[in-house]
Amino acid sequence: MFATGSNEKAYGIMRMVVNAITQEIMPQIGLSLQSGEGVEYHEAFHYVSLLLLNEAQRRAVYQEYVNTHSEARDYTEQQVEEALAEAFSS
Numbered sequence: 001m002f003a004t005g006s007n008e009k010a011y012g013i014m015r016m017v018v019n020a021i022t023q024e025i026m027p028q029i030g031l032s033l034q035s036g037e038g039v040e041y042h043e044a045f046h047y048v049s050l051l052l053l054n055e056a057q058r059r060a061v062y063q064e065y066v067n068t069h070s071e072a073r074d075y076t077e078q079q080v081e082e083a084l085a086e087a088f089s090s
Contacts, residue, residue: 011035014046027051032077045088
């Protein structure tokens with residue numbers, strides 16, 4: 001289990017580290033041994049959304065989710081990202 005910056009418990013985390021020698025960005029996905037089924041898909045969604053999509057593509061995906069989920073109209077971008085990751089892991 002991981003502690004997040006907001007002191008919440010997390011069973012998976014997607015993070016980026018930079019190689020100090022080559023300056024290469026090295027994304028990593030960490031999974032807790034306590035994680036349940038689907039956490040790897042949740043974190044893989046973050047990888048794709050945050051690292052492979054450009055800003056315009058990501059905003060289009062977020063907007064589509066908000067347009068089709070009325071409860072998400074007041075969500076922050078981070079809340080939409082998490083909702084999409086959860087939906088992808090199901």
